[in-house]
Amino acid sequence: MTRPALIGDIGGTHARFALVTPDAVAPHEIQRLHCADYPGPVEAIRDYLVRVGAVGDAAPHEACLAVAGPLDGERLTLTNLDWDVTRGELRQALRLTHLRLINDFIAQALGLPHVGEAHRVVLQAGEAAPRALRLVIGPGTGLGMAGLLPAGRGDGRRRWLPLPSEGGHAAFAATDARERALLEHFRQRYGRVSVERLLSGPGLVELYLAHCALEGIAPHCQSPAEVTAAAGSGDGGARDTLLRFLKILGDVSGDAALTLGARGGVTLCGGILPRLLEWLPQSRFLEAFAAKGRMAVYAGRIPVQVVTDPWTGLLGAAEALHHPEIE
Numbered sequence: 001m002t003r004p005a006l007i008g009d010i011g012g013t014h015a016r017f018a019l020v021t022p023d024a025v026a027p028h029e030i031q032r033l034h035c036a037d038y039p040g041p042v043e044a045i046r047d048y049l050v051r052v053g054a055v056g057d058a059a060p061h062e063a064c065l066a067v068a069g070p071l072d073g074e075r076l077t078l079t080n081l082d083w084d085v086t087r088g089e090l091r092q093a094l095r096l097t098h099l100r101l102i103n104d105f106i107a108q109a110l111g112l113p114h115v116g117e118a119h120r121v122v123l124q125a126g127e128a129a130p131r132a133l134r135l136v137i138g139p140g141t142g143l144g145m146a147g148l149l150p151a152g153r154g155d156g157r158r159r160w161l162p163l164p165s166e167g168g169h170a171a172f173a174a175t176d177a178r179e180r181a182l183l184e185h186f187r188q189r190y191g192r193v194s195v196e197r198l199l200s201g202p203g204l205v206e207l208y209l210a211h212c213a214l215e216g217i218a219p220h221c222q223s224p225a226e227v228t229a230a231a232g233s234g235d236g237g238a239r240d241t242l243l244r245f246l247k248i249l250g251d252v253s254g255d256a257a258l259t260l261g262a263r264g265g266v267t268l269c270g271g272i273l274p275r276l277l278e279w280l281p282q283s284r285f286l287e288a289f290a291a292k293g294r295m296a297v298y299a300g301r302i303p304v305q306v307v308t309d310p311w312t313g314l315l316g317a318a319e320a321l322h323h324p325e326i327e
């Protein structure tokens with residue numbers, strides 16, 4: 001019997017696990033667990049394996065885990081989750097012969113070629129340069145970002161090389177009077193202001209509270225879901241917050257596309273954007289994306305899409321399990 005491999009996509013809020021046949025990418029036995037219910041990844045993985053009956057002779061000996069944070073040697077460090085474990089401890093506790101750890105947006109990037117057209121929403125058709133780099137970006141518990149570069153192989157198969165990035169921690173740049181006021185508001189609280197402070201689930205709430213403070217409005221939303229629901233119900237403050245959030249995302253996505261030279265296209269993914277699809281046409285996202293002065297035509301030609309497949313990270317983890325260019 002061929003043992004399945006374990007794949008995982010661990011974010012700041014949820015951990016998604018699945019099994020996959022080695023040398024395949026289609027995940028099965030997918031489950032999503034709440035990270036706060038477990039003291040660490042070992043406990044979460046053990047619970048998952050028990051749930052799906054992958055124990056004993058059926059227990060995986062290989063695993064690829066995508067984690068939301070920078071990879072620093074042996075230690076698994078998540079930016080927005082207090083789980084602390086080393087690669088060796090994971091391998092020993094789970095009795096693994098092969099363990100690969102990758103950044104979660106490397107997994108998002110590697111998963112994109114396996115996402116079907118039914119899970120792609122085109123925002124800007126553009127003109128993709130066939131062998132150019134692609135940008136993958138998206139807000140979730142944080143703001144993830146990665147590049148994806150096409151590369152040929154001797155056997156003629158298309159391979160994709162992922163490029164890691166911590167661009168979500170770049171400094172926020174205001175573009176108008178309202179954003180200058182927001183920037184000063186956040187500086188008073190945090191000092192340096194990264195784009196992730198605004199472009200994330202927690203950032204959406206921060207943006208809403210800042211808007212209320214600047215307008216002298218009493219806030220009544222305490223979660224991203226409440227802000228979105230209030231905006232849909234006609235609350236002016238929540239609506240302005242949501243539209244500003246998407247406009248700033250357009251600014252940042254366009255800047256990142258210029259920085260990387262992402263003429264192959266920009267893909268937005270993560271847990272938040274699929275829930276805001278109806279707001280994107282009402283927002284200034286595309287206007288901000290292309291508002292790049294002398295590079296406006298360049299930016300306006302870049303294809304932009306949203307991927308709605310909730311398991312893109314698992315597809316990427318399966319692709320990365322034995323990827324020859326990933327350590």
